[in-house]
Amino acid sequence: MKKAIQFGAGNIGRGFIGALLEQAGYHVVFADVNDAVIDKINADKCYTVHVMDVECSEQKITNISGVNSTKPEMIDEMKDAEIITTAVGLVILPRIAPTIAKGITLRMESGVNEYLNIIACENAIKASSQLKDAVYASLDEKGKEYADKYVGFPDCSVDRIVPPVKSENFIDVVVENYYEWNVEEAAFKGEIPQIKGMNLAGNLMAYIERKLFTLNTGHAITSYLGFIKGYSTVDESIKDEKIYNIVKSAMTESGNGLIEKYGFDREAHLKYIDKIIGRFKNHYLQDDVARVGREPLRKLSATDRLVKPLMTAAGYGFPVDNLIIGIGAALNYDNEADAQSVELQAKIKEKGLKAAFSEISGVTDEKLLENVENAYREVKNLI
Template identity: 70%
Template sequence: MKAIQFGAGNIGRGFIGALLSKAGYNVVFADVNKEIIDKINVDKKYTIHVMDVECEEIVVENISGVISINNEILEEIKEAEIITTAVGLVVLPRIAPTIARGIKLRKEAGIKTPLNIIACENAIKASSQLKAEVEKYLDEGEIVYLEEFVGFPDCSVDRIVPPVKSENILDVVVEKFHEWNVEEKAFKGTIPEIEGMNLADNLMAYIERKLFTLNTGHAITAYIGNLKGYNTIDESIADEKIYNIVKKAMTESGMGLVEKHKFDKEVHLKYIDKIIGRFKNPYLKDDVSRVGREPLRKLSENDRLIKPLMTARGFNLNVDNLLLGIGAALHYKNGEEPQSTKLQELIDEKGIKDAVAEIANINDNDLLERIEKAYTDILEV
């Protein structure tokens, strides 16, 4: 059995690639990083260091690597049963032409065994987005082939994998918790048995539960922590004032989920407690700069700050702490991060209200005024 993991970074190696290897697949990591790919092909294994209350080491084997922009990846796609990605949402359009060429070759070779492609990104319906990009490079007959033999199940993924340097560039540090929910009905052919892959029939509820809880709380912790001069998530959440805002913001977003998806309120509140407990893990040393990067994306209308706000507000729920989190995000300054620079340029040029209106697609003046106030109020925390 062969699986291809596009993206041989920390998440690709520390989460999805490891689950595929454990399930018995020969995992081919595809990446543009020659140093990483060469090391994979020399060592044929790496170690995952699980750093939590209980620590352990997991050796991942049965792996190889290819440069994702070289032609050899096409032969791997021809033979694969499953393709996963962990490249970042903005990179999906860049790998789409390669995946499309591989699908063309499968059709030309008369291959009728199913191929399932799962984009494991921090985004809503990333696999569907990847499918739309792939179809741009296929003709009508090839799209007919794709619809019959190639599945694009959407998923939600949840594991904190910080960029920790080790002596071996392949080794990865992760938390013990992980969750991978995949849309059951979208698979083509027999669904693969992969320990750690949960099949979901109401995937959007899982996607939004993760987005509105882990991603929302993580981002707000990072942005307020950055404002207060902290370097890591565990340092930030240890600050009682930050903890209180984050916990209340996660509860506000959570009540929106309870209303929208009819979650059990008490069960969801316990889930919030579990998630915020993960932020306290002292072993991960997760940088606020990593969690806070790409603020323009994180302030967009369908992402972790604005969507929970609009959902909760749509049910006439309190959103005061979500607003404070958004206010903190608007202060994010990191000279090494292009989106941070662009964000501050927009604010300098247009002011808070007009900048937010453009970034988040908000045209409600009352809400824009509340965000502007939160931008000032967060400085007093």
């Protein structure tokens, strides 16, 4: 039986990637540090994915098991796996890398000459490449030579909204119907697995930035503006006409940069923006603005969903007024339950807005910094 290992048994792992792998005929081993989830998976041997959208449906996921990712048996599970995927968050990847390296070493020492592909399904640019670097740091020279021959690390982009909705059965999960999983075709080792829902991509960076500059940009700005106005969820926020207008305009501005950079068809991309905003309106998801807005320091970094589209569009000479409003809203994100928000506000208080934002984002253009500072002070009056 084909085996896949899914590091991360959270909502994305169970509701998106793990479910697709199981539906493609794999026995999916969920690896996580949460013993309650792992024990429940092993006891029930199934869970339900509730697709909540214009049309609702249920998917029963049954060919599964679980393992604690810190235990020795985790290494043994990797010996005969064909594919490993992750949905753990970018900061956790370096922590699981030594475990993956041990699994690769075991395969080498056991004489396994089957190919293994490892795909980091994270909200980040080239997450698999970052994971590869961390794994190789834990391999000796023989291990690296073996991995070079038998282990692929295809990068990917992932897109599905999977909010933390509490179900009667706590391992059941609620998802939207829409999803995208684009995987770098050329980086696979051996025969490419046939997985329905996995799109093999040539120019992966175009897919990554289209998603980052559209879904992630719009999602974040909707949440930060909604948080300022006291809304609880994304769908509540996007129903507000002033927020809707700013968000759509910001997504259009970011789209101008994408169209210029990658040659996207303008009409098709504007339709893509409308489709994304339609997803924000899905009231079934009850997507918490604090969840979407969490970790603002990461979201304001140079390569992430706010500053990267700003600098790309501005670099081509396009207007970026609404992207700047979105950044101003993010800088106002003051949530005591979010450690990065607390750090952000402390940094602004200590250094002043412009210096703090420049340090976080890498932006040095004085005019942009002035405009961001103005947006930070005026955003509450604009909505």
